[in-house]
Amino acid sequence: MSENKMRILVISDSHGRNDDVAGVIEQVGPIDMLIHCGDVERGDDYIRSLVDCPVHMVSGNNDYNLDLPAQDIFNIGDYKVLVVHGHTFYVYRGVERLKQYALQNNIDIVMFGHTHKPYIEIDEDVTILNPGSVSYPRQPDHMPTFLIMEIDDEGEAHYGHGYYKSKFTELKI
Template identity: 50%
Template sequence: MKILIVSDTHGRHRNLEEVLDREGPIDMLVHLGDVEGGEDYICALADCETHIIAGNNDFFSDLSREQEFFIGKYRVFITHGHSYYVSMGTKELKKEARRRGVDIVMYGHTHVPHLEVDGNLTVLNPGSLSYPRQADRRAGYMIMEIDHNGKARFEQCFV
């Protein structure tokens, strides 16, 4: 199973279109917020199971603010992250993820890629496809793959 994880496209879809072409068929797309009205286009473009949540810039959106679901055997919690003060670190987010009993928590908002395994919790942020903020300013996304044994592997990628 191949999952594309993106965030913070802010209504700009060129890099997402390029990534979908590059990565080939995917089984699921996870968008971690700040779509700014692009959710219908993104769902049509992905043409697979899609999970999209609202970010702090999705002011008039009907999208949910958070979701929990399974990817294979993994219980996943997705949030944009601003409600958990992720700009100041992941402490509050990890606390909430553990309270919910999830295996993986995914967030956006900071526009900076992050992948951390803290005990039995995987914490990740793919960065931003439109406005990256890390030092090299490369547009980022992540690929999550579930192998034939059900084990997850994560890869940070750049456009």
């Protein structure tokens, strides 16, 4: 395995349903980093205890009593990453404000939540990602989603959404 190779789990909008967070972590297997894009609501220390890797977690519009930052900027390999919940960027109206902020701050990848809908937009200047919600999805199929980001041997990033197969989901099918 190359030094550059990484597997990152990105989740959002668990809204206190930490059994869903634990289930997704179990489903995806080994990861090198966990990112939560906000609306944790409770159990941030518990979520950190579920993994043996770096955890980046930001506050969402429902995270009143958690001591989490509103945004987090850090590097994953050669990529400068911004994690926000998205509500302060009015993401329900689109991602233009996020994109503009990223371009002004030399951000390569923006990860956000809040809409509860999976989203990937890749262009030459910035990549915008939303994992959807592991607990309360709002896209047409209403399947709980997460995002996996992988850094390959050459340091290139790849992204894909996965469906969380919870007991609740299995009952719905």
